[in-house]
Amino acid sequence: MVEGLNSPNIHTPKTLSEYGNIMLHNTNTSLWAGGTYIMTRPDVYPSRATGTDNIIYLGEIEELHRFQRNDRVAEFGAMVPLYQMATSGKGVLPKILVSNIESIGCSIITRRATIGGALCTPDMTTSIPGTLIALSSNVEMKIVKKKRLHSRWAPISRLVDKNGRFQLPPKALLSRVRIAINQPSYQKFFCTKDFMSKPEDSVAIAFVADWEQDILQNARLVITLPKSGICFSRDIDNIFTALRFPLEDSEYDSIYNVLFAFISSSFQISPLQKAIIRSFVGTVVEELNRKALTMPISEN
Amino acid sequence: MKIECTIDGKRLSFSLNSNKPLSLVLQENCDYTTINAHCRGKNCGLCLVLLDNMPVLSCMVPAFEIHGKTITTFESFLRIKYFNRKLNDIEKAYEDLGIRPCDDCYTSRTILFDYLTDIIIAKNNEQPSFDSGAEPFNVESLVKEMSIIKCTCMDLHDVRQILNRIRIIREKRIGRRS
Numbered sequence A: 001m002v003e004g005l006n007s008p009n010i011h012t013p014k015t016l017s018e019y020g021n022i023m024l025h026n027t028n029t030s031l032w033a034g035g036t037y038i039m040t041r042p043d044v045y046p047s048r049a050t051g052t053d054n055i056i057y058l059g060e061i062e063e064l065h066r067f068q069r070n071d072r073v074a075e076f077g078a079m080v081p082l083y084q085m086a087t088s089g090k091g092v093l094p095k096i097l098v099s100n101i102e103s104i105g106c107s108i109i110t111r112r113a114t115i116g117g118a119l120c121t122p123d124m125t126t127s128i129p130g131t132l133i134a135l136s137s138n139v140e141m142k143i144v145k146k147k148r149l150h151s152r153w154a155p156i157s158r159l160v161d162k163n164g165r166f167q168l169p170p171k172a173l174l175s176r177v178r179i180a181i182n183q184p185s186y187q188k189f190f191c192t193k194d195f196m197s198k199p200e201d202s203v204a205i206a207f208v209a210d211w212e213q214d215i216l217q218n219a220r221l222v223i224t225l226p227k228s229g230i231c232f233s234r235d236i237d238n239i240f241t242a243l244r245f246p247l248e249d250s251e252y253d254s255i256y257n258v259l260f261a262f263i264s265s266s267f268q269i270s271p272l273q274k275a276i277i278r279s280f281v282g283t284v285v286e287e288l289n290r291k292a293l294t295m296p297i298s299e300n
Numbered sequence B: 001m002k003i004e005c006t007i008d009g010k011r012l013s014f015s016l017n018s019n020k021p022l023s024l025v026l027q028e029n030c031d032y033t034t035i036n037a038h039c040r041g042k043n044c045g046l047c048l049v050l051l052d053n054m055p056v057l058s059c060m061v062p063a064f065e066i067h068g069k070t071i072t073t074f075e076s077f078l079r080i081k082y083f084n085r086k087l088n089d090i091e092k093a094y095e096d097l098g099i100r101p102c103d104d105c106y107t108s109r110t111i112l113f114d115y116l117t118d119i120i121i122a123k124n125n126e127q128p129s130f131d132s133g134a135e136p137f138n139v140e141s142l143v144k145e146m147s148i149i150k151c152t153c154m155d156l157h158d159v160r161q162i163l164n165r166i167r168i169i170r171e172k173r174i175g176r177r178s
């Protein structure tokens, strides 16, 4: 038993302004949401980290539990559990986001894990940020600067560093996530099982595009490798955008080669991850080929 | 940090490290023998308890979060009448089918079976037109809910049979009582 050693102070602000005050008056703080990631780190207790003296538990800040929507966007407070997002947003949110949440284990985990925590896990990337990037979502951050709490919105894609990690500015709190609720006409999500327990071989892939006649527009492909990071680029999206279907086998091969050259230039990738990505792209091309070939003649 | 909570019907007060996992509080501060797992993030699922009546993995709940809350461990199923009746339903189902979880996952799986059966019965009651013999959990969601316990002593077929059997036994018991 190690009672008394390294017992961090727990702060439980009820409002964002209380949170701001705590940040102003304390150093060495760390944020705590659902705890599902923090508590599964092998050294969480007894804490060998020299770091945290102060834990700020976000669960009692009412503003962070809010969910609102209009006919264009849905906004979730950072403390909304993934389970609640998937159930209350089922008819509203883009299908790939709901499938992504449903791919994360059982409700015992998703009732605790929050959208804020799913975005901010350090060291390892969950499957959620990639899907939100594909959906061009934005986040609101709260940052204490010059003794005041400032707010800033930014697209999630802008907060991914050059190593492919979602990274908030130092000492920032993620307070809200804004997701457009218009459904792209083609959406596909895939995630391997055991995404977090076998990270070296896991992949999550989100793909969205608008399907106009037999041409893809506004394509967005985001690949998440939990250990290496999130891989996306305008160059990749351009490979798919304006493609006319059906594609020949040789066209598919060249797409795959360009895509793969891009991924391996910046990320470490295992043979299994490579095979999974190949099969995903193959399935997308096959589905779109079929869609193009079965379109009524008048549309062609 | 001073923490007050109710564990298996007893009001307790502790002085604890604020981020100590509940699984360790139960083992080290309460001498509970029905939880002996602490897998340090391997997600074995063998530390299941109820926190304010909702199942949680106790190794993921820090001590500061249990302040003022009610924790129900498997000990309640052995000692408290209400839970003991529920355990009898489950034990009877194990016996009828000749299938039971192994010693490692027995307590966690039994708590999970109990929780899932109550959901199934509640869903059946919500939708009176629903054929009470049908399963409101499709296979996919059952696999997902049971996947929290990594022990491989039971397959999906066993799980479905057991859940169905517990449901029948429990509905009969509740029906008799009312």
Ligand SMILES: Cc1cc2nc3c(=O)[nH]c(=O)nc-3n(C[C@H](O)[C@H](O)[C@H](O)COP(=O)(O)OP(=O)(O)OC[C@H]3O[C@@H](n4cnc5c(N)ncnc54)[C@H](O)[C@@H]3O)c2cc1C
Pocket (backbone or CB within 6 Å): A030, A031, A032, A033, A034, A035, A036, A037, A038, A039, A040, A058, A078, A079, A103, A104, A105, A109, A112, A113, A114, A115, A116, A117, A118, A119, A120, A121, A122, A125, A126, A127, A128, A168, A172, A173, A174, A175, A194, A195, A196, B043
């Ligand atoms: C058994 C199990 C299975 C899992 N399976 C999957 C899976 O299949 N796919 C997948 O993608 N993920 C999976 N996960 C990971 C899961 O998605 C994360 O653990 C979860 O989303 C983290 O959310 P949380 O609220 O618990 O965060 P916490 O654990 O509380 O926090 C995580 C990190 O984020 C920081 N943080 C939290 N909230 C904020 C905020 N608002 N602003 C700034 N920083 C913040 C914390 O300081 C901490 O560093 C699994 C986890 C478990 C335990």
Ligand code: FES
Pocket (backbone or CB within 6 Å): B023, B037, B038, B039, B040, B041, B042, B043, B044, B045, B046, B047, B057, B058, B059, B060
């Ligand atoms: S001890 Fe809790 S999941 Fe293994």
